[in-house]
Amino acid sequence: MNFKLPNFVSAVAVVLFSQSALAQETPKYDYVEAFKPFFYSQTGTPTRSASGQPGYAYWQNSADYNLNVSLNEAKNEITGTTEITYTNNSTDKLGFLWLQLDQNLFEKNSRGNSVVPMSGSRNGSHGEEFEGGYKIKSVKLDGKDVKYTITDTRMQIDLPSELKAQGGVAKIKIEYSFLSPKYGSDRMGIEDTKNGKIFTIAQWYPRMCVYDDVLGWNTMPYLGASEFYLEYGDITANITVPANHYVVASGELLNAKEVYSKEENNRWEQAKNSDKTVVIHSESEIGKNQQTGTKTWKFKIEKARDFAWASSPAFILDAAKINLPSGKKSLAISAYPAESAGEKAWGRSTEYTKAAIEHYSGKWYEYTYPAATNVAGNEGGMEYPGIVFCHMNSKGSELWGVTDHEFGHNWFPMIVGSNERLFAWMDEGFNTFINELSTEAFNKGEYYEKKNIAQMGGYIMNDGFEPIMVGPDNMKENSIGVLAYFKPGMGLQILRESILGPEKFDKAFRTYIQRWAFKHPTPWDFFHTMENVSGEELNWFWRGWFINKWKIDQAVKNVKYVNGDFKNGAQITVENIGQLPMPTTVQIKFKDGTEQIEKLPIEVWKRNKEWTFKINSTKEIDQVKLDPNSQIPDVNSKNNLWTSADAKPVEKIDIKDFAGTYGSKDLPLKITFTEKNNQLFAQATGQPEFALEYVGNNTFTFDQAQISMTFSQDKKTINFKQGSREFKFNKE
Numbered sequence: 023m024n025f026k027l028p029n030f031v032s033a034v035a036v037v038l039f040s041q042s043a044l045a046q047e048t049p050k051y052d053y054v055e056a057f058k059p060f061f062y063s064q065t066g067t068p069t070r071s072a073s074g075q076p077g078y079a080y081w082q083n084s085a086d087y088n089l090n091v092s093l094n095e096a097k098n099e100i101t102g103t104t105e106i107t108y109t110n111n112s113t114d115k116l117g118f119l120w121l122q123l124d125q126n127l128f129e130k131n132s133r134g135n136s137v138v139p140m141s142g143s144r145n146g147s148h149g150e151e152f153e154g155g156y157k158i159k160s161v162k163l164d165g166k167d168v169k170y171t172i173t174d175t176r177m178q179i180d181l182p183s184e185l186k187a188q189g190g191v192a193k194i195k196i197e198y199s200f201l202s203p204k205y206g207s208d209r210m211g212i213e214d215t216k217n218g219k220i221f222t223i224a225q226w227y228p229r230m231c232v233y234d235d236v237l238g239w240n241t242m243p244y245l246g247a248s249e250f251y252l253e254y255g256d257i258t259a260n261i262t263v264p265a266n267h268y269v270v271a272s273g274e275l276l277n278a279k280e281v282y283s284k285e286e287n288n289r290w291e292q293a294k295n296s297d298k299t300v301v302i303h304s305e306s307e308i309g310k311n312q313q314t315g316t317k318t319w320k321f322k323i324e325k326a327r328d329f330a331w332a333s334s335p336a337f338i339l340d341a342a343k344i345n346l347p348s349g350k351k352s353l354a355i356s357a358y359p360a361e362s363a364g365e366k367a368w369g370r371s372t373e374y375t376k377a378a379i380e381h382y383s384g385k386w387y388e389y390t391y392p393a394a395t396n397v398a399g400n401e402g403g404m405e406y407p408g409i410v411f412c413h414m415n416s417k418g419s420e421l422w423g424v425t426d427h428e429f430g431h432n433w434f435p436m437i438v439g440s441n442e443r444l445f446a447w448m449d450e451g452f453n454t455f456i457n458e459l460s461t462e463a464f465n466k467g468e469y470y471e472k473k474n475i476a477q478m479g480g481y482i483m484n485d486g487f488e489p490i491m492v493g494p495d496n497m498k499e500n501s502i503g504v505l506a507y508f509k510p511g512m513g514l515q516i517l518r519e520s521i522l523g524p525e526k527f528d529k530a531f532r533t534y535i536q537r538w539a540f541k542h543p544t545p546w547d548f549f550h551t552m553e554n555v556s557g558e559e560l561n562w563f564w565r566g567w568f569i570n571k572w573k574i575d576q577a578v579k580n581v582k583y584v585n586g587d588f589k590n591g592a593q594i595t596v597e598n599i600g601q602l603p604m605p606t607t608v609q610i611k612f613k614d615g616t617e618q619i620e621k622l623p624i625e626v627w628k629r630n631k632e633w634t635f636k637i638n639s640t641k642e643i644d645q646v647k648l649d650p651n652s653q654i655p656d657v658n659s660k661n662n663l664w665t666s667a668d669a670k671p672v673e674k675i676d677i678k679d680f681a682g683t684y685g686s687k688d689l690p691l692k693i694t695f696t697e698k699n700n701q702l703f704a705q706a707t708g709q710p711e712f713a714l715e716y717v718g719n720n721t722f723t724f725d726q727a728q729i730s731m732t733f734s735q736d737k738k739t740i741n742f743k744q745g746s747r748e749f750k751f752n753k754e
Contacts (some may be wrong), residue, residue: 477652
């Protein structure tokens, strides 16, 4: 689904949100908490391996559908019969079955309507007054009437005898009707155009709830915000509409010769072999089909979790072939009204569709359906297997963006069938991430604008947002755009670009898709897979970015020259202030215009809150900056930069002047000082040698033991301090 985010990329918004984030109390970094073990609360099971792949005994139920439906254009009424063949592959006997009745969202007293605030919502029917919801005429099991109970958007069917485990089959037949809303929670609806209505029809037939090895029956009600969790199967649909309508739908049209003219069928054949868009039914031909009565359009789709369709007398139709990596072909199709036509608008829809499908097929996993159809309706953007609905007024970069996004959903969740009711980020966030790469690739970056991730820290880590792992029905509606789409998408981008690297990430991500294609993964299956394939420990990242809402705040704490002289190199101290650590990239710019990059791995932060490292250089430093490529959303960018104006002057010294052995009448030990590579080392009697850091005024420190030693000007005595204790040493 498309979700337009607020204009938070403006400079004003970034500044405002950054300031508000800084004003909030940020807990200090705790490396034990960030990296503590046992992130995974459950070890591998027979159904789900600890490696992140389906286990040796993984099972999944299936649902095949035979759908017969009629459209009454005058009444906006859908009348249909659903025949379901449900196979219980689980290891459990089932005494009842649960089905989803999503159209019941539009009943006046539905739970979904009850949670629409007075200020309004994109969910529901926008206050439309009509008699919504299913009218169930009959429910039969194996040809006989069966007891059923409807609760809001769910139906429970009581079985006369238990459905056998590991292969038991139930055949269900339901007769129903409903009135379509004009605005159906931004997922379906009816749009009036000058040449007739456009019907975009979804969530239109009773569908099986998922029974899985995680929760058993998944029966969360449909409230509008959360999307869907569905079983896979083969679906056939016979769609009867007024004879002057054109129908597009999920899957393959089986009776093209019966519903299209001879010339239109010839154009279809041309399109199947053309990389350029071929017009099937042109604007000039709209309204010339004056047939009366009805036509039935027949479609089929295999290994699908859902089915949607659209019907209108107002459609322009065009198409082009899609080239897939295996050599197979699919077909990109667009259906839109005359109001949406033109090369700056829907005239490029098929080009966009073809490009998106070919990109995702080549990079991640091959597209599996015979067609990909883009329909212009009144939805902001909504996805279904093989077909998407995008707004008829979209054009240019906006049309590319929504088309690319909705077809990206054919990978998440149409191919990788996660539970959208609980984990919206596993489809919307993953899709937002792959959209960024496809937009960069499309037409040499025609619509690509690189995002400044660094500027977004104050916004996405604002305390007003819930954690990503909160379900969409359990977060404020205005949080959904950030938490389901933008923040998880950014998280994957950070994981790819700044933590794992593109090669490691892409291999792991492709493996996740391959493992869970047409299956039901959980977040833990994803986390396990990414770690196992990449070979990297990532629990700190999952814990901070997804489970909690930890902030990132790293800083340049100090820069100083070794022994006060830049010709000896410099010591740079960085610190991790926020709860969430990150690998740290440090850019050192010298006054001669050259620069040096130092990369600190995440392991630096496994037992340190700050880290000092030396750069070997003989040049004077102009500035030190963290994250020079703006890849990390740090909540406080002000402490990411050190400039030479911030330098505290330290006098130059000759380190050899401090060499020697010193003793104390108060302590039974001696300290020997030696110079190595222009650094002073100390060794007490019977103790290991340790390096000292010069801080000016003849004073050296060893911070780990809270030791400071100040030499007299003549180097004959030392004032030794450790905590509150103080001793005097004399040179021997």
